[in-house]
Amino acid sequence: xxxxxxxxxxxxxxxxxxQSGGLGASAYFGTPANTIVTLLCLALLALAAKVxxxxxxxxxxxxxxxxxxxxxxxxxxPYLTAKLRYMLFGIYPFEEQWRPLTATALFILAITISCxxxxxxxxxxxxxVVLLPVLYLLMAGGAFGLAEVPTSQWGGLxxxxxxxxxxxxxxLPLGILLALARLSNLPAIRILAVTFxxxxxxxxxxxxxxxxxxxxxxxxxxxxxxxxxxxxxxAIILFxxxxxAEIVRAGLQALPRGQTEAAQALGLHYWQYTFLxxxxxxxxxxxxxxxxxxxxxxxxxxxxxxxxxxxxxNTVRTALRDPNWQGIAVLEGYxxxxxxxxxxxxxxxxxxxxxxxxxxxxYD
Amino acid sequence: xxxxxRACRLAAGVLLLCSTAIAxxxxxxxxxxxxxxxxxxxxxxxxxxxxxxxxxxxxxxFDVDVCRAIASAVFGDPTKIDFVLTNINTRFQSLQxxxxxxxxxxxxxxxxxxxxxxxxxxxxVFYDGQGLMVAKSLEVxxxxxxxxxxxxxxxxxxTAQNLADFFRATGKKFxxxxxxxxxxxxxxxxxxxxxxVSSDRSDLASIRAASKxxxxxxxxxxxxxxxxxxxxxxxxxxxxxDIVSWSVWTMMAAExxxxxxxxxxxxxxxxxxxxxxxxxxxxxxxxxxxxxxxFGYNIIKNVGNYAEVFDRxxxxxxxxxxxxxxxxxxxxxxxxxxxxxx
Numbered sequence: 001x002x003x004x005x006x007x008x009x010x011x012x013x014x015x016x017x018x019q020s021g022g023l024g025a026s027a028y029f030g031t032p033a034n035t036i037v038t039l040l041c042l043a044l045l046a047l048a049a050k051v052x053x054x055x056x057x058x059x060x061x062x063x064x065x066x067x068x069x070x071x072x073x074x075x076x077x078p079y080l081t082a083k084l085r086y087m088l089f090g091i092y093p094f095e096e097q098w099r100p101l102t103a104t105a106l107f108i109l110a111i112t113i114s115c116x117x118x119x120x121x122x123x124x125x126x127x128x129v130v131l132l133p134v135l136y137l138l139m140a141g142g143a144f145g146l147a148e149v150p151t152s153q154w155g156g157l158x159x160x161x162x163x164x165x166x167x168x169x170x171x172l173p174l175g176i177l178l179a180l181a182r183l184s185n186l187p188a189i190r191i192l193a194v195t196f197x198x199x200x201x202x203x204x205x206x207x208x209x210x211x212x213x214x215x216x217x218x219x220x221x222x223x224x225x226x227x228x229x230x231x232x233x234x235a236i237i238l239f240x241x242x243x244x245a246e247i248v249r250a251g252l253q254a255l256p257r258g259q260t261e262a263a264q265a266l267g268l269h270y271w272q273y274t275f276l277x278x279x280x281x282x283x284x285x286x287x288x289x290x291x292x293x294x295x296x297x298x299x300x301x302x303x304x305x306x307x308x309x310x311x312x313x314n315t316v317r318t319a320l321r322d323p324n325w326q327g328i329a330v331l332e333g334y335x336x337x338x339x340x341x342x343x344x345x346x347x348x349x350x351x352x353x354x355x356x357x358x359x360x361x362x363y364d
Numbered sequence: 365x366x367x368x369x370r371a372c373r374l375a376a377g378v379l380l381l382c383s384t385a386i387a388x389x390x391x392x393x394x395x396x397x398x399x400x401x402x403x404x405x406x407x408x409x410x411x412x413x414x415x416x417x418x419x420x421x422x423x424x425x426f427d428v429d430v431c432r433a434i435a436s437a438v439f440g441d442p443t444k445i446d447f448v449l450t451n452i453n454t455r456f457q458s459l460q461x462x463x464x465x466x467x468x469x470x471x472x473x474x475x476x477x478x479x480x481x482x483x484x485x486x487x488x489v490f491y492d493g494q495g496l497m498v499a500k501s502l503e504v505x506x507x508x509x510x511x512x513x514x515x516x517x518x519x520x521x522x523t524a525q526n527l528a529d530f531f532r533a534t535g536k537k538f539x540x541x542x543x544x545x546x547x548x549x550x551x552x553x554x555x556x557x558x559x560x561v562s563s564d565r566s567d568l569a570s571i572r573a574a575s576k577x578x579x580x581x582x583x584x585x586x587x588x589x590x591x592x593x594x595x596x597x598x599x600x601x602x603x604x605x606d607i608v609s610w611s612v613w614t615m616m617a618a619e620x621x622x623x624x625x626x627x628x629x630x631x632x633x634x635x636x637x638x639x640x641x642x643x644x645x646x647x648x649x650x651x652x653x654x655x656x657x658x659f660g661y662n663i664i665k666n667v668g669n670y671a672e673v674f675d676r677x678x679x680x681x682x683x684x685x686x687x688x689x690x691x692x693x694x695x696x697x698x699x700x701x702x703x704x705x706x
Contacts, residue, residue, distance in 0.1 A: 070576070082419055083419055085419065085420070085421075086417060086418075086419050086420070086421055089421065090417070090421060091417045091421040091423070091447070091449075092421060093421065094420040094421050094422070097421075150446055152404075152446060152447070152448040152449070153446070153447075210453070210454070213454045213457060213458075214454055214457045217457055217460065217461030217463075218461075220461065225461050225462050225463045228458075228463065305409065305451060306451055306453060306454065307451060307454060308409065308448065308449040308450045308451045308454060308455075308458065309449070310409065310449055314409065317410070317547070318409060318410030318416070318417065320547065321410050321411065321412050321416055322412075322416065322418070322419070323412050323413070323416075323573070323682065323683030323684075324683075326412060326570075326573065326574040326683060327573070327574035327575055327576060330547060330551075
């Protein structure tokens with residue numbers, strides 16, 4: 001038995017290079033075994049596609065009431081239209097929901113602009129410094145005739161966006177500083193950075209959020225409360241910073257020592273060569289792990305439900321409990337959430353590939 | 365030791381951000397609420413019948429109506445509320461830290477909670493108890509007949525503990541199947557992964573209502589635990605606890621006296637001295653608690669009596685379809701017994 005297996009492996013090992021060269025039909029139908037596997041896979045795919053299409057389209061209800069849906073065996077799309085605004089904005093006051101909509105649109109626009117390397121400048125940084133308070137004002141109100149909306153009523157997609165991107169925007173500089181501190185020659189700074197990074201990485205995000213909501217109030221004087229959104233946001237920033245620091249450190253250590261020496265020889269002092277020579281190159285090398293971390297964090301923000309914040313996934317989840325629709329539409333809601341998360345995660349992934357290509361210009 | 369270092373680190377980071385918010389606050393909850401102009405009420409993140417936001421994000425439910433009654437008592441206006449969602453794991457901390465004024469969230473009153481958590485409970489607003497639901501096809505009429513059954517539950521030490529106690533008493537075996545997510549829990553039961561599902565009876569009714577064919581499932585008659593659900597407030601603020609308690613008792617007494625949202629205007633002319641005191645016609649009971657003398661009238665006018673609140677959110681006409689059971693008036697075979705207004 002074992003000799004047979006061995007000889008089989010050898011055969012594969014010899015054949016593999018030849019097959020990987022051509023992508024013709026022979027790769028799939030070259031041998032009887034391959035043909036059978038290919039046909040089997042095709043049949044399974046066709047079956048899955050048939051089930052999916054009949055559920056998603058053919059048997060689906062596109063317009064109607066909960067009763068229509070109950071009678072049908074397909075997907076129930078009226079559910080999504082009925083609950084869409086709740087899923088997107090949660091318990092933000094209904095009449096005021098144009099505000100989170102505008103804020104999210106502005107936010108996405110600003111992120112898109114910031115993604116274009118040609119526009120990177122000090123002005124862009126200044127733009128963000130102005131934009132973030134404006135967005136906050138738009139969401140929170142209490143000035144310029146906007147009704148006040150406490151943060152406890154923020155929810156849905158704007159909340160998920162905010163926690164993710166404000167979190168990462170603040171965590172990135174902090175993470176870079178931590179990475180530099182960890183590589184510092186000064187023992188005190190190095191030990192502080194190592195302690196922080198290892199402590200934060202040593203516990204899951206959910207326990208840090210839990211701590212921020214359970215332990216923190218115990219340290220506060222009586223009657224003093226910190227906004228729970230702020231607590232969650234700070235917890236996410238600190239957590240993300242520790243992970244970013246380690247990724248950036250990998251990038252820093254990957255750079256040849258000659259870069260630093262050359263920069264020092266030119267007479268640049270520490271901050272100059274670090275931020276003009278070392279960091280830009282280090283960040284370029286770590287784009288892929290950084291972006292996967294960002295995508296991970298976008299999805300991890302759903303954990304804020306532990307402190308009683310309704311992020312997008314949780315608005316979708318609570319929308320399912322509407323007694324009018326209960327037991328009728330379950331998969332539809334989760335599919336919608338999955339689609340939204342997928343689109344944004346895929347966009348981030350695509351942007352990462354674009355950046356890698358962009359920066360490789362001049363290297364190859 | 366390790367934990368406190370971590371927590372201090374976090375605290376230090378956040379302290380800076382909130383240092384401006386620090387202000388000495390020795391005021392009572394009522395003063396704080398009145399100064400703020402709004403009641404902050406902690407509710408569940410979404411439970412059918414008890415607290416759930418509709419498609420427009422507006423909250424409705426039994427627990428929500430308790431909040432509205434308190435807001436009516438304090439402000440005469442049931443809309444002066446900010447609802448704060450509380451997670452089941454952190455609900456008591458939200459109350460202790462002053463983030464919310466009252467916790468109205470399907471919370472069972474127990475000895476250790478009242479004694480050690482720094483909170484006080486108001487009157488029981490809903491008498492619940494843990495039960496078991498099975499498929500009718502299982503042909504089981506009593507929980508005592510279940511032997512070797514796989515039972516689905518949500519995590520929570522008391523749920524499992526109650527089952528263990530019950531089955532030890534009956535001398536039968538059972539297997540616990542725990543799910544973190546309610547949807548998974550329900551699907552596991554409906555798909556036959558478990559023989560029974562166990563939760564509070566009100567919750568079982570909601571799970572049953574959510575199934576494609578509710579008539580195929582049966583909630584077994586045994587109630588294996590006592591779950592008196594009550595609103596909670598911070599400890600050592602007896603004025604505020606009184607306000608919460610008497611807001612609830614006003615609704616119960618109103619049902620007993622036959623005062624409804626619709627006829628409360630007529631009842632202002634009632635000859636019954638207790639009704640006159642409740643509605644603030646004679647005496648000034650409200651002012652003793654620092655409220656308007658018409659606080660009782662405001663509660664009934666804005667929210668209704670207990671029966672109306674029950675029927676609207678949990679009753680036979682709703683998706684939950686609960687009967688009054690132990691939540692009927694004391695003179696009607698139930699446990700509701702509001703102290704006299706005098």
